[in-house]
Amino acid sequence: MKRVVVLPDKAGLAEGVANRFVGKLAQLTQEGRPVHVSLTGGSMGSAVLAAAADHGWAENIDWSLVHFWWSDERFVPSDDTERNAGQARAALLDRVGVPAGNVHEPASTDGGLSLDEAADAYAAELARFGTDGREWPEFDICFLGVGPDGHIASLFPDRREVLVRDRAVLAVRDSPKPPPERITFTLPVINSSVRIWMVVSGADKASALGLMLAGAGPASVPAAGAEGTARTVVFVDQDAATDVPEDLIDPDY
Template identity: 55%
Template sequence: MTNERRVLVHPDMDSLIAAVAARFLTKLTDLLDEYQEVNIALTGGTAGGTGVQQAVAESPMRGAIDWTRVHFWWGDERFLPKGDPDRNETQAHEALLDRIPVPAENIHPFPASDEIPDIEQAASAYADELRAHADPALRLTVPRFDITFLGVGPDGHIASLFPEHDVRADDERLVIADRNAPKPPPERLSLTLPVINSSQRIWMVLSGAEKASALGLALAGASPIEVPAAGAQGRRRTVFFVDGEAAEQVPQNLIASSY
């Protein structure tokens, strides 16, 4: 099994979003030829989240996908009431999920604060949902995440794993409940780093000059405790999809010419 890290640079955010959306639909077609069901973990944010999701929804290629065989999960979520506009789930429904024929039972959101008011119990409930869809063929206690999308913050955080803030490569938990996240809202749910790294492919999407330092540090081998993005490693492949501004501190020898 290969385990590659690549950086693909696009001129600007618009071309970045369009390229990632097209690549996602092409790869999803291939995955559905290989597997009966495919699991995708979505992220929030502007580029890799709603930007890519909306581009997928608007692509004519979406009609070739059998969405009844695709399951959607999330890497993290803001612990807010159902339907809150700041929830990643809400944004994904508006950008993509309500615009494709995916069955409701194939959508696996984190519990909302008005569904399970205690955040620790909410974390436990999502962990149970992950176990219920575990892939025994890979000896995993979670689903086989075929593609996990991640955004990267200017501080290098991924999902809701923040620097110096409960990021452990040996974490035995599946889901963490964070009551004091450094970015609002303070209460968040997140997959742990080992669960993220159980993914077959991790696609990190970065746009803007404010992400350049975090990307440079991640590629330079910084500690995942200090730069969580540095610890993200898919089982088969890890790709950083970036625009020109975010790539300012990437050494030329790390930039791939193609996927």
Template identity: 60%
Template sequence: MTNERRVLVHPDKGALAGSVAARFITKMLDILDDQPVAHVVLTGGSMAGAVLASVAASPARTSIDWSRVHFWWGDERWVPAGDSERNDRVADEALLDALELPSGNVHRFAASDAGLTLDEAAEAYSRELADHGEGAEAPAFDITFLGVGPDGHIASLFPHRSGIQVADRSVIAVRNSPKPPPERLSLTRPVINASQRIWLVLAGADKASALGLALAGASRDEVPVAGIKGRRRTVFFVDSDAAAEVPEQLIARDY
């Protein structure tokens, strides 16, 4: 089993989204050829939506038995169900609504109008993860998608906040987030790092500094993405603007 970090550079956002979508379809076919079900973690943001929309637009998506795929989220905003701020709404509109998935395959964080407190919602998601963990606190996710903020945050684990250090829980309630909305739910770093493959998708010049610092060995407390590494492989899919500060020797020429 290999454990690699690679940076794959694409000329622009469109090429980036299309390439990641094509690789996702190919990898899902490989995974489902080897095991009965797959677990995928989704993220929010414009690039995440673009990747999922590219999957939906691909004729090759019909080759996947989506009834064998479970979808989770790395984090969610504490807003009402269906709110445009929610990460699951982005995923629904871009791809999930088109797949006609069994309801049990889509594992959403609770919404703020679900009748739970923020802490109760974190505990509920922790239980749901454990229910599918086969003895572990969460599934060993086959592919975890992550975005990266200009400050280096991933999921809702922010610099100089305690969330990135939490190791005794699978899910945390986030309050006073430096990025609105202030209340959120997030997977913790150990659960993310237990993923078989972590795919980080970054675009734009504002992400260049965070990516460069992460690859240079910055502290995870200063740049949370620096503390992220999957069990088998960690791939940074980036456009040319986001790659501006990546050392040439770290850029992969193939996958």
């Protein structure tokens, strides 16, 4: 079951999620094993990462154990400001010294690969870290944003990508949200994550969030299909929380 944590505003949302993120990474890296994190893009995704980099506990994390991935990426030049990876590097990765080999970034248009080749290469990179018979790692934390239409990653409503179950990574063309070409995880990869943390802000997301929590199908509201194996938490600000059922709000997480 999805649980909802309501925070007062965008700044409080970024700070609250960053607190939990840094604390969980500090705990997980103390176990001395590789930790896999899937990131998302957008302004809130970057705000959470920047707050994590500034956090006093960040120095307690063994960043050499943390591997970073992206549930989707824009297929644009590597220096394009639309790149999720570039935003994450500026906000966190370059600031805390994550080893280059731990940053698993999908190819860009200037990497010499076509869109299909880039998707296949990303799937092959995932497979290098596959566990338990899966061709991808088990993500300890998978961050997701939710669009006003209910999309997650680059899985958009009423499109074939959200229904694919036999692939890890897909090339997306003619995306309803620009840029048109993207690379995305499929739902099976997302749903093998131990923890899925959705970070949602703004009144324009309230309707999609309400539909997701009301049990809409993933074909029409892809966010409804995201479920972590241990926990699925939706962190929202007050503006996005207007349609959240009271019984789903978790004041203690």
